[in-house]
Amino acid sequence: MTKFSGSDNYVATDDLQLAVNAAVTLQRPLLIKGEPGTGKTMLAEEVAQAMGKRLISWHIKSTTKAQQGLYEYDAVSRLRDSQLGDDKVHDIKNYIKPGKLWEAFTSDEQVVLLIDEIDKADIEFPNDLLVELDRMEFSVYETGETITAKQRPIIIITSNNEKELPDAFLRRCFFHYIKFPDKKTMQAIIQVHFPDLKKDLLNAALETFFEVRDMPGLKKRPSTSELIDWIKLLVADDIPLETLQNKSIKEAIPPLYGALLKNEQDVEMLQKMAFIMRREG
Missing domain, CATH: 1.10.8 (Helicase, Ruva Protein; domain 3)
Incomplete structure (x- = not known):
């Protein structure tokens, strides 16, 4: 696999290059911390470009739930369609909206998955993704199917250090802090x-x-x-x-x-x- 060594658009220190390549080798999420504005999000974009892979970005907000990264079931639309007599109501899959992890897992080619600013979400958010990130699969309760990763994505997770992340989550990541440039x-x-x-x-x-x-x-x-x-x-x-x-x-x-x-x-x-x-x- 191609090693990351920075790019024409991104100056990566030796430590940062080492961290990216170690996470890829270990097949663990790379957790990147650092001050806002130090290029954490841009790193994922450059890693994807340098390695010739598609980037899937999941930007986290304070209201984001871990389940949304897997899928969302639109029960309201199904109820409305049933009242209107719409035929598509008989197939529940019509009301399942795949999330970013689903998209990354079902990609035929390996992708780079960016989970951006994970510390903005609720404190339970990282723990709610532990099993999925470990096993690279999850179940769709409404349909009974299991979504398994065809290719293990390269996962880059950024944090601005606004909240402490759970120890169980940290143990599963390769960690790197981007020091402010000299x-x-x-x-x-x-x-x-x-x-x-x-x-x-x-x-x-x-x-x-x-x-x-x-x-x-x-x-x-x-x-x-x-x-x-x-x-x-x-x-x-x-x-x-x-x-x-x-x-x-x-x-x-x-x-x-x-x-x-x-x-x-x-x-x-x-x-x-x-x-x-x-x-x-």
């Missing part, structure tokens, strides 16, 4: 997105970004995705290099800071710090 790795990531960006502007932008990010007391530290958005704006607005070089956080608020900071407390703190630094300077 400056060298971040430089490589930015160059993937902006290959023509001048080196001086890139270095100045990174310097300002990490100064903002390293401010003590920030409620929401800017992420990789926010840095990419910020640089896109800097390029689009043709912000001069001197603006970044001469106006660090110690002297003034960086231009277009709204791309980096996402709440009023952090903006206010940045403004106060800039004021104090200017006064002391």
Whole structure:
């Protein structure tokens, strides 16, 4: 099987490559944790592309139930059709809607299944999928059939660490935490997105970004995705290099800071710090 080694669009550290390939070899779900905006969801997309496999994405919400990943039975529609005398009411399969796990299990070719932001769901959600992920099969109660995986999917599960996941679930996963990129790795990531960006502007932008990010007391530290958005704006607005070089956080608020900071407390703190630094300077 093809080994994952990153892609032209995704900079994967050696540790992350090792984690992906280990999970594939062990045939275990890969549980990816990390700050929001560190590329967890994009990883699944790139793994699928690099390995030439179809991606099936199941994006989890606070209201999502594990059963929805298997299938849903629409009893209301069946009752309505029975009242209307519709012939299809006699075949219960007409009211079974396959979920994402069903789709992945019944695919003739191996797929990559992304279970995105699993920590958004109820605490029982991961436990409710233990048997299905272990045995790679589940039963459809209404029809009596068993859906068994034709090919074991490559499963990538992401979490933003909003909730602790159950130990029984964690034991079944290969775990990797995506550390926030250091400056060298971040430089490589930015160059993937902006290959023509001048080196001086890139270095100045990174310097300002990490100064903002390293401010003590920030409620929401800017992420990789926010840095990419910020640089896109800097390029689009043709912000001069001197603006970044001469106006660090110690002297003034960086231009277009709204791309980096996402709440009023952090903006206010940045403004106060800039004021104090200017006064002391």
